[in-house]
Amino acid sequence: MKNAIFITGASSGIGKALSLRLAGNGVALGLLSRGRDASLEEVAALCREKGAEVFAYAADVSDAVATAAAAQAFLDRVGRIDVVVANAGVSAVDQDDEANWLDISKANMDVNFYGVINTIVPFIDTLKRQKHGSLAIISSISALRATHNSGPYSASKAAVNLWSEGLRLRLRPFKVSVTTLCVGFVDTAMTRSNKFWMPGLISADKAAALIDSKIRRKVRLTVLPWTSGGIWAIFHQMPGRLYDLVIDTAKKRQQ
Template sequence: MPERSFFGHRVQALDTVFITGASSGIGWALAEYYAARGAVLGVCARRREPLQELCARWPGQLHAYPLDVTDAAAMRAAGEDFIARAGVPDIVIANAGVSVGTLTEHAEDLDTIRRVMDVNFFGMVATFAPFLGGMRRAGAGRLVGIASLAGIRGLPGAEAYSASKAAAISYLESLRLELRGSGVAVVTISPGYIRTPMTATNPFPMPFLLSADAAAPRFARAIARGSSYVVIPWQMALVGKALRVLPNQLYDRLLAGAPRKPRGSG
């Protein structure tokens, strides 16, 4: 398949890609990116209408699966259906995620904390599960997990979100080790601030903010390289490295009073 130009970049055609959280933000932008290069896609999200709109934009290329990624049975059925229609995918992107301000002291936040963990961590596992066996047998492919810079260290007011992304990062690392030598690459992408509905409620400055459309080709290049771990944009990678090495006493002093996402806002 010939090269095409998208977002100003020349890209090679791919065969099959499965993306969760495709109804908006990063997932939507990645679906557009890959569809523009001729890929056949499975797109998954809870909201049916945006998926139908996305399919209408790329007729004949997309298969829509309106479901919740925490429903493992529904995810497996979607995976089996997509494989039957398009074959074992070249790339599976576990992008679905939620971000909600939470505080442990509020009993009413406990269900929200469980939900965040279920979507951001378990949903990633449930996304990969239907495809992993086929990809291992094929000896090829990319399993891509969208983590977050927030998973490097805990952020105030984001106990659930930081914990869920830290869990995702550790899970992806374990999976990468398990699949070493199999031909299946595991790619961890930790974005900084991306302009999406999820970040729209953040009441604080977001340095090096990227639009989802600008972020998508950067994500795709990291996926194509099979990068084991990457922070996007690169400026936030420097921030992440600094956060890792700060002693607790200094980190606490700097971050304890930082602005935070309001409780209950996602």
């Protein structure tokens, strides 16, 4: 019986690295990306070379109907689900553009929060019926504390953290695990345009290895890598006035 894994945001970054890591003989992979372009087809081909049976789907996770259709198509082909990785996300920081805060906040919530729900809900009935399976939700260290221009992004990730915790408690009786991963800075196209210091920066392959380990161990909530966890633990406990000073200093360095 094949291990059935469904991954969103699979065409690049962490999603691509995780897809390649999990691909292998005896694995059925459902790879979802916003568009069925050359990038997704390349990842699918590489996964097939490693022995996986691959099904590629194009859908924007903010579109509940399209995402549910892709999930159902995968279930119809494979007949089961073992792991769902809700990885797709956006990082639309406000860049001090207060006039567009509403649109930017909606854009973040549509993908980072509702996109996770749209990804996971179509699999819940099957998971409950199977009485086994794992859900992995890729969150961010930004969920733990916001910076001066990460408010919309941080809010979307904090929301998904709390939603995931509630989901975990609901699915416990069905032996379905939920792992929420607050990921630090990863070297991807999304972060390469950042103009600020990114402590604990790791490669996408390293992130995929850490995520894979946490899913297999059924960890509830984790921050990775440990260097980012340590730094953000300090920030999380830092008194407001001191944190304000840290952010003010960071803002000056960006100017």
